[in-house]
Amino acid sequence: MFEARLVQGSLLKKILEATKDLLTEATFDCSSTGMSLQAMDSSHVSLVSLMLRSDGFDAYRCDRNLSMGINLTSMTKIIKCSSNDDVVTIKADDNNPDTVTFMFESPNQEKVSDFEMKLMDLDTEHLGIPETDYSVVVKMPAQEFQRVCRDMSQIGESVTICCTKDGIRFSASGDLGTGNIKIAQSANVDKEEEAVVIEMQEAVTLTFALRYLNFFTRATSLSGQVSLSMSPEVPLVVEYKIADMGYMRYYLAPKIED
Amino acid sequence: TPVQNDLQEFFALV
Secondary structure, eight states: OEEEEESSTHHHHHHHHTTTTTOSEEEEEEETTEEEEEEEOTTSSEEEEEEEEGGGSSEEEESSOEEEEEEHHHHHHHHTTSOTTOEEEEEEOTTOTTEEEEEEEOTTSSOEEEEEEEOBOOOOOOBOOOOOOOSEEEEEEHHHHHHHHHHHTTTOSEEEEEEOSSEEEEEEEETTEEEEEEEEOOSOOSSGGGOOEEEESSOEEEEEEHHHHHHHGGGGGGOSEEEEEEOTTSOEEEEEEETTTEEEEEEEOOEEEO | OEEEOOGGGTSOBO
16 A cells, blocks of 8 residues: 655646656556656656655555556646645555556635556666765755756857856857856855755766756745756756655766767 | 766766
8 A cells, every 4th residue: 555645746747847848658666665656758767766755644554565557647647636725645555456546625725636657668777876975065046047058048048067166167158159157156045945056076077968958947936945966977957855755866878068 | 069968867867
């Protein structure tokens, strides 16, 4: 028996929005620790890693480990049938292993819906992600990062991110010319969410495909802040924390000079 | 022009 109840049901809408450009199907792994998902996009350039810890749910029961192969397009259709203030419960029954049920309850309990969705048999490839001490970790407002990625993609297909202790510089070039955006580390901020904080061991310069960074910024509604972890010649980690529950992380391989 | 790396070159399948 698996049952996970989320009072803040709209969180699932945000999570699906945050994966829609990268994944069409994925396996949700459920265990006593929580629900997780790890999947690469079809071109093997990026990886999505979601963690929702069991203690972040309003009720959680998972008697035995369960892997649910889910068509995310179908799940999105079903989750769209919920209202933003609905309580969502995800249920899977051991006697009926080919389906998952989503139950939506209005806050006053006057409307209760349930949708049963067919599960898929997916060949899941799991990647082992090594523990890495990153040379640079930048925390910045998620909306600012979204804006930078959007603006840079007006100029070119790639962005070069150069991070020093003074700040982070995003540069792009293309047929129309070049663009640079430099964001300094915050001197002092009243609100933690508005801060730009740089933790640095050594300066790093890396180039990434803007197409993917823009896909990652679909997660902006999940968190006020985003963190970018970088080391020379290894994939970038873009992390959006999901308050009291876990995270949505994206890994993107850097571009290299041919 | 820079070339896109494959993620699997960094993270092995487990």
